[in-house]
Amino acid sequence: MEAPACSSAETMEEAARRAGQGSLLDRYKADYPVGPHDKPQSMCPAFGSLRTGLRMRRVATVLSGSACCVYGLTFVSHFYGARRSVGYVPFDSETLVTGKLFEDIREAVHKLADPAKYDAIVVTNLCVPTASGVPLRLLPDEIDGVRIVGIDVPGFGIPTHAEAKDVLASAMLSYARREVAAGPVPAPASGVEARPTVTLLGEMFPADPIGIGGMLAPLGLAAGPVVPCREWRELYSALDCGAVAAIHPFYTASIREFEAAGRPILPSAPVGVDGTNAWLEAVGDAFGLPQGKVEAAQNAVLPAMRGAFDAARIDGTITVSGYEGSELLVARLLIESGAKVPYVGTACAKTPWSAPDVEWLAAHDCEVRFRASLEDDLAVVEGLRPDLAIGTTPVVQKAKELGVPSLYFTNLISARPLMGIAGAGSLQQVVSAAMGNRDRMGRMRAFFDGVGHGDTAGIWEGDPNLRPDFRETNAKKMGKRERAKNAEAMI
Known part of the structure; x- marks a missing residue:
């Protein structure tokens, strides 16, 4: 067909x-x-x-x-x-x-x-x-x-394109899992890690896996490959892990492949003090580690994170929206940095592995909207007029029209570390600098007020040639069509 x-x-x-x-x-x-x-x-x-x-x-x-x-x-x-x-x-x-x-x-x-x-x-x-x-x-x-x-x-x-990454990642994991079941497979070019590993599920800033590895080291563990992988043999190592960290929780099909391989799934991510504390607890439970060892790992990283947050405070109201899948993690980081985040919208779906983030954000007065539409995101920015709007291109455009400072999520937020100590202070500089532009944006908005809207759209050497009679005739035609449509629907 x-x-x-x-x-x-x-x-x-x-x-x-x-x-x-x-x-x-x-x-x-x-x-x-x-x-x-x-x-x-x-x-x-x-x-x-x-x-x-x-x-x-x-x-x-x-x-x-x-x-x-x-x-x-x-x-x-x-x-x-x-x-x-x-x-x-x-x-x-x-x-x-x-x-x-x-x-x-x-x-x-x-x-x-x-x-x-x-x-x-x-x-x-x-x-x-x-x-x-x-x-x-x-x-x-x-x-x-x-x-x-x-x-x-x-x-x-x-x-969404974020979930299409899962389609390919899961197809490759399924193929690799069949290869492993059939017999010995080649080792990755980088070699085999001697310590038990935690596979990291979801694309992230290149420094984040290194930071996560540093947090796992006191536990006698190592960070495994990041899925989606960069070479085929890494798929074998990803499957040969002790647990899988669903950093991006929307990789539903990939999680199904890991579960079929008998691997436990860890929700959320080591983001912020609360998130890192809970995540290390979950890692300890998954590997059956002594509580004292887990507490030692927490004490090795949490005080430094608190210090980083104290030194990089964010003061203001921020809305967050995007389609990358890490929007909830960014909102958590901003809140622990001192910002008020009343709304976070993501184009991705809600899954069981996003539950810890949803619960934490709800406890901090943040509304989480999964499968958020562009209209949802725009209405929030227009209604709240935050100090900063983080979002997709049309959200940033709308914010600028309103004179609200804004940042493009994909290029300016996703391209920064979010995990561990490096993530604790990574957003403060760019966020505070953007919020400081409100007065300048207000002056620009006043300067261009009325340009490019309605009858002034386009390029004019003189005043637009307005024809209110044409508009009145067209409005009557449209009204007649609407009445006929409503009458047909009632039959």
């Missing part, structure tokens, strides 16, 4: 189910539930899985989808620093309907599978191939020793 490009999400989903993709979509609905609205406003979800694959060494990436989608995804991936080509298997209505597209994909994979260059090839179906039932599951598992991983990442099935 062919699904036309640029169809509605409902049409695409209906076509996908007719094409035999119902079980896949049902699994995605269970792993990544939406609501209260139908879909968060995020970039194309496939960007998340694409970027994850492009960061891995010796892994090739192939996309199958509409040419406009592939162009946009490759453009954004290279804008964010990808340094390799993205494979593309084009199609038209004939190859899609006749099944030739799948044959073209299989041929492309066979040509690309060079064990001297690659450990794995990731093939991704975008919306139209998924809706049309292109069966990537029928691709061979490996070709000349090169693993073939096929995933479907349709925009109508995966809510």
